[in-house]
Amino acid sequence: MTQSILIIYFLSLVVFVNGGVPFEFFQFVEQWGPNVCNTGARVSPCHTPPQAKFTIHGLWPSNHSNAHLLCQSKTIYSKVISLEGQLNISWPDLKYGNNDKFWGHEWDTHGKCSDPPFSLFQYFQISLNLLRKFDLLTILKAAGLNPQTSQNLAIQNIMAPIQRTTKKYPGIRCNKNVKTGKSQLNEIVLCLEKDGATLIDCPTFVSNTCAKSFVW
Ligand SMILES: *[C@@H]1O[C@H](CO)[C@@H](O)[C@H](O)[C@H]1NC(C)=O
Numbered sequence: 566m567t568q569s570i571l572i573i574y575f576l577s578l579v580v581f582v583n584g585g586v587p588f589e590f591f592q593f594v595e596q597w598g599p600n601v602c603n604t605g606a607r608v609s610p611c612h613t614p615p616q617a618k619f620t621i622h623g624l625w626p627s628n629h630s631n632a633h634l635l636c637q638s639k640t641i642y643s644k645v646i647s648l649e650g651q652l653n654i655s656w657p658d659l660k661y662g663n664n665d666k667f668w669g670h671e672w673d674t675h676g677k678c679s680d681p682p683f684s685l686f687q688y689f690q691i692s693l694n695l696l697r698k699f700d701l702l703t704i705l706k707a708a709g710l711n712p713q714t715s716q717n718l719a720i721q722n723i724m725a726p727i728q729r730t731t732k733k734y735p736g737i738r739c740n741k742n743v744k745t746g747k748s749q750l751n752e753i754v755l756c757l758e759k760d761g762a763t764l765i766d767c768p769t770f771v772s773n774t775c776a777k778s779f780v781w
């Protein structure tokens with residue numbers, strides 16, 4: 566009797582540990598609006614012309630092995646009404662203008678993997694706080710960089726001022742502007758501990774290939 570109770574106890578412990586927190590760190594992905602929709606094989610204009618600012622793409626629970634995470638959460642997405650006004654501004658669906666669908670997609674593909682420890686509400690709240698806390702546009706402008714110019718940049722130009730300010734290495738991602746054929750800054754990633762608050766250096770796989778010289 567006692568033995569079988571013990572076995573059940575240990576089995577549930579194993580299930581909890583494996584299913585509980587299947588990730589090691591967060592990628593907080595910010596996208597540069599003007600460079601989101603002028604790219605890719607199927608170029609479609611953004612739903613509304615994006616403003617020149619960084620907005621949220623997503624908060625992605627990740628593994629250092631870059632493994633595809635298997636998320637356990639059964640929480641079905643529903644719009645967080647109390648945050649909708651802020652999410653509209655900070656986390657818009659630039660491509661299709663369907664914000665609620667975009668948020669649901671990010672929850673289903675990524676957010677779920679952080680539940681537990683974080684609830685659906687906390688997931689969106691943490692993301693909004695991070696965007697507010699790390700003002701990348703101000704950091705880059707203070708370093709003399711300006712968007713939408715023909716200024717040629719190297720990855721260090723973007724990386725260094727952010728590293729100086731946050732003390733941690735970000736990830737830098739580019740895409741290709743189909744009209745000009747140029748590599749352009751698309752996203753900046755901040756990496757965080759599982760607590761969603763403490764910055765860490767991003768592993769190198771987080772950056773994708775920006776051309777040696779690219780524009781912002
Ligand atoms: C991710 O890492 C965690 C913690 O090390 C581990 O429990 C989990 O199995 C990993 N998930 C995958 C899909 O590799």
Ligand SMILES: *[C@@H]1O[C@H](CO)[C@@H](O)[C@H](O)[C@H]1NC(C)=O
Pocket residue numbers: 649650653662664
């Ligand atoms: C958020 O935007 C949607 C349209 O995309 C709108 O219907 C809704 O009223 C907005 N919510 C708030 C609180 O501003």
